[in-house]
Amino acid sequence: xxxxxxxxxxxxxxxxxxxxxxxxxxxxxxxxxxxxxxxxxxxxxxxxxxxxxxxxxxxxxxxxxxxxxxxxxxxxxxxxxxxxxxxxxxxxxxxxxxxxxxxxxxxxxxxxxxxxxxxxxxxxxxxxxxxxxxxxxxxxxxxxxxxxxxxxxxxxxxxxxxxxxxxxxxxxxxxxxxxxxxxxxxxxxxxxxxxxxxxxxxxxxxxxxxxxxxxxxxxxxxxxxxxxxxxxxxxxxxxxxxxxxxxxxxxxxxxxxxxxxxxxxxxxxxxxxxxxxxxxxxxxxxxxxxxxxxxxxxxxxxxxxxxxxxxxxxxxxxxxxxxxxxxxxxxxxxxxxxxxxxxxxxxxxxxxxxxxxxxxxxxxxxxxxxxxxxxxxxxxxxxxxxxxxxxxxxxxxxxxxxxxxxxxxxxxxxxxxxxxxxxxxxxxxxxxxxxxxxxxxxxxxxxxxxxxxxxxxxxxxxxxxxxxxxxxxxxxxxxxxxxxxxxxxxxxxxxxxxxxxxxxxxxxxxxxxxxxxxxxxxxxxxxxxxxxxxxxxxxxxxxxxxxxxxxxxxxxxxxxxxxxxxxxxxxxxxxxxxxxxxxxxxxxxxxxxxxxxxx
Amino acid sequence: xxxxxxxxxxxxxxxxxxxxxxxxxxxxxxxxxxxxxxxxxxxxxxxxxxxxxxxxxxxxxxxxxxxxxxxxxxxxxxxxxxxxxxxxxxxxxxxxxxxxxxxxxxxxxxxxxxxxxxxxxxxxxxxxxxxxxxxxx
Numbered sequence: 001x002x003x004x005x006x007x008x009x010x011x012x013x014x015x016x017x018x019x020x021x022x023x024x025x026x027x028x029x030x031x032x033x034x035x036x037x038x039x040x041x042x043x044x045x046x047x048x049x050x051x052x053x054x055x056x057x058x059x060x061x062x063x064x065x066x067x068x069x070x071x072x073x074x075x076x077x078x079x080x081x082x083x084x085x086x087x088x089x090x091x092x093x094x095x096x097x098x099x100x101x102x103x104x105x106x107x108x109x110x111x112x113x114x115x116x117x118x119x120x121x122x123x124x125x126x127x128x129x130x131x132x133x134x135x136x137x138x139x140x141x142x143x144x145x146x147x148x149x150x151x152x153x154x155x156x157x158x159x160x161x162x163x164x165x166x167x168x169x170x171x172x173x174x175x176x177x178x179x180x181x182x183x184x185x186x187x188x189x190x191x192x193x194x195x196x197x198x199x200x201x202x203x204x205x206x207x208x209x210x211x212x213x214x215x216x217x218x219x220x221x222x223x224x225x226x227x228x229x230x231x232x233x234x235x236x237x238x239x240x241x242x243x244x245x246x247x248x249x250x251x252x253x254x255x256x257x258x259x260x261x262x263x264x265x266x267x268x269x270x271x272x273x274x275x276x277x278x279x280x281x282x283x284x285x286x287x288x289x290x291x292x293x294x295x296x297x298x299x300x301x302x303x304x305x306x307x308x309x310x311x312x313x314x315x316x317x318x319x320x321x322x323x324x325x326x327x328x329x330x331x332x333x334x335x336x337x338x339x340x341x342x343x344x345x346x347x348x349x350x351x352x353x354x355x356x357x358x359x360x361x362x363x364x365x366x367x368x369x370x371x372x373x374x375x376x377x378x379x380x381x382x383x384x385x386x387x388x389x390x391x392x393x394x395x396x397x398x399x400x401x402x403x404x405x406x407x408x409x410x411x412x413x414x415x416x417x418x419x420x421x422x423x424x425x426x427x428x429x430x431x432x433x434x435x436x437x438x439x440x441x442x443x444x445x446x447x448x449x450x451x452x453x454x455x456x457x458x459x460x461x462x463x464x465x466x467x468x469x470x471x472x473x474x475x476x477x478x479x480x481x482x483x484x485x486x487x488x489x490x491x492x493x494x495x496x497x498x499x500x501x502x503x504x505x506x507x508x509x510x511x512x513x514x515x516x517x518x519x520x521x522x523x524x525x526x527x528x529x530x531x532x533x534x535x536x537x538x539x540x541x542x543x544x545x546x547x548x549x550x551x552x553x554x555x556x557x558x559x560x561x562x563x564x565x566x567x568x569x570x571x572x573x574x575x576x577x578x579x580x581x582x583x584x585x586x587x588x589x590x591x592x593x594x595x596x597x598x599x
Numbered sequence: 600x601x602x603x604x605x606x607x608x609x610x611x612x613x614x615x616x617x618x619x620x621x622x623x624x625x626x627x628x629x630x631x632x633x634x635x636x637x638x639x640x641x642x643x644x645x646x647x648x649x650x651x652x653x654x655x656x657x658x659x660x661x662x663x664x665x666x667x668x669x670x671x672x673x674x675x676x677x678x679x680x681x682x683x684x685x686x687x688x689x690x691x692x693x694x695x696x697x698x699x700x701x702x703x704x705x706x707x708x709x710x711x712x713x714x715x716x717x718x719x720x721x722x723x724x725x726x727x728x729x730x731x732x733x734x735x736x
Contacts (some may be wrong), residue, residue: 072704076676083672083712087665087719294690295700296683306680314677337723341716348709355705480662556654559661561727564734 002392003144006400010183011160014407017176018164040335044342046174047326049181051078052350053409054136057184057402059457060351062374064358066285068292070306074457075351077313079344085318086340091333092479092558099328100420101321101471108478110548111486119424121470121497122321125463126417127444128504129320130410132459134158134448136375137406143376144399154448157403158441161411165418165437173415174329180408185350187401191382191394192353195360198385216287217279217366224272229452231372232264233280236287241277245269271370282372292362301519304526309461312525316464319471321420322412332562357381375456378402414440452511461523462504469496469528473536479558482551488540496532500524653733660726668719676708
């Protein structure tokens with residue numbers, strides 16, 4: 001019951017902030033100018049709030065629990081992605097006045113055809129990102145409120161975000177998203193502090209040993225798990241257990257002994273392990289604790305994977321559709337830089353906690369390694385570590401934070417996808433936008449219900465790989481290299497996008513047929529990003545006649561300092577000149593004006 | 600123009616009870632500044648060879664700074680997996696029971712990235728200020 005209350009509280013306060021905020025700002029002028037009254041700190045909280053998806057909130061801790069410190073690179077890389085954004089993209093992109101990536105591609109390279117390619121890629125990235133969020137909403141709801149079917153969570157999140165977007169709540173989306181950042185930070189920090197204190201007391205009293213004292217994770221209490229997906233587990237040491245269901249294709253019911261080796265356990269099988277037994281772990285999990293605690297213990301394949309993750313995250317964040325749209329809320333290029341700098345702080349603070357919680361999860365909740373549902377670590381950990389009402393309250397707080405994560409990221413993605421499609425496929429009226437908001441969700445919702453859920457961070461990593469292999473080269477080369485042509489950009493994006501799509505397909509097939517896909521296919525960015533960059537450069541060189549004629553003017557607009565006034569959307573600036581009480585308001589920052597009149 | 604736009608005219612028109620709109624201070628010096636601004640914009644937009652050269656120099660300076668910061672991050676952070684892979688003893692090294700590798704991966708990257716970012720923002724702003732000063736002359 002408790003999680004239901006906290007989830008309802010987050011959903012309702014989201015609506016309330018949206019509703020009251022939109023009442024306060026209800027003219028189009030307020031809507032446009034409001035963003036200029038938003039400080040870069042608040043804007044940064046909104047960006048971080050939108051970016052921290054369930055992948056960061058639940059997924060990173062789960063992956064750390066499974067595979068150790070190599071998985072920190074997802075967290076480091078997501079923050080570093082914003083650093084890349086700051087260094088190469090933030091200010092020029094804001095000055096370009098583009099609201100979506102297709103806008104930027106068309107404005108910079110002057111081709112309608114390229115716009116179509118960019119739109120298709122935007123939709124692909126958005127869907128790849130959206131589907132795991134929805135799937136995990138379903139898994140989470142069925143986990144915190146038993147007996148809830150999986151589609152219920154999917155439909156709940158879908159319904160809430162559609163209503164929120166349609167209801168005009170998006171006008172004050174900055175406020176809502178900033179609020180959700182603080183919800184998520186609280187929902188991960190509070191359990192982390194309390195649970196770490198519990199761990200500290202446990203280990204100083206000697207009731208609980210350290211992580212590396214046992215060779216492999218062991219069950220700390222009698223544990224019963226029920227599988228909701230069929231899995232293949234690896235047994236490290238012989239273990240006696242009670243099983244009821246299907247193992248290795250044979251029905252079992254009663255006491256069995258598993259010898260070392262692999263076991264195929266079918267869905268809906270119940271396994272009961274005694275305390276002290278070594279945990280059989282899902283194939284692909286690091287079984288030995290000594291290997292788990294040491295980074296890069298997995299040999300060449302793990303090293304390759306780490307660098308591939310680094311490529312995907314460092315370069316992929318700047319190509320995510322919802323990230324770019326949010327940057328438009330900065331008044332100018334300089335403030336875009338400042339906002340990004342604040343985002344680095346907010347993300348850095350947040351990402352301290354999944355590491356701690358992932359490690360605690362391996363110690364206290366090893367049953368999840370058998371079931372292969374490590375994404376649920378954070379949700380279950382509080383009630384396992386503190387088996388009383390305090391643990392339940394903390395668990396409910398985590399559940400609420402997870403729903404804040406599902407909703408903020410999904411609604412950001414929905415708005416940007418509906419916006420892209422509505423402007424490209426219709427006349428861009430508000431009515432069209434509303435229709436597309438509903439239509440856009442049909443495909444991801446049905447795929448989320450049909451497809452088999454994967455580790456959420458890995459699924460999101462694919463979206464980042466896609467963004468890094470398509471939009472990252474377009475943005476970076478487009479901003480810094482005059483010779484980029486639309487032909488080069490188009491072919492480069494197609495090559496990068498198709499390669500990642502092929503890798504995703506192979507990974508999905510291998511998921512259903514025993515997980516044989518090599519690392520290169522599961523995280524292809526290390527190969528596809530350089531290929532996309534290379535293709536763009538070579539093809540652009542070959543088609544240098546097709547450079548836009550006004551390239552000098554475009555470069556000027558992208559890079560000229562803000563006070564010179566080359567920002568494309570200057571008419572928006574003019575909106576703000578008067579105020580309701582008849583007083584005049586400065587539009588440009590005072591500091592610039594002062595310098596300007598001195599010079 | 601509609602009433603809720605809050606135009607001063609609309610406000611005084613409706614009710615005589617309301618106080619008249621506030622006095623406005625008009626500063627002529629700003630108008631002169633504005634004219635200077637317009638002149639430089641025209642110069643740059645007409646794409647004289649001088650203007651183009653200025654823009655190219657600015658772009659190059661900004662890119663050089665960004666690449667320098669990238670090298671810092673590459674040297675400071677992305678070399679870690681390779682080091683851990685090549686030197687397992689380094690990966691296992693611990694001080695007072697705390698593993699150095701975990702500290703390096705959990706605590707160190709974020710302040711480092713913030714530092715690099717803050718430094719970049721200062722330098723990028725300075726380049727832009729230099730450009731504005733140069734154009735103004």
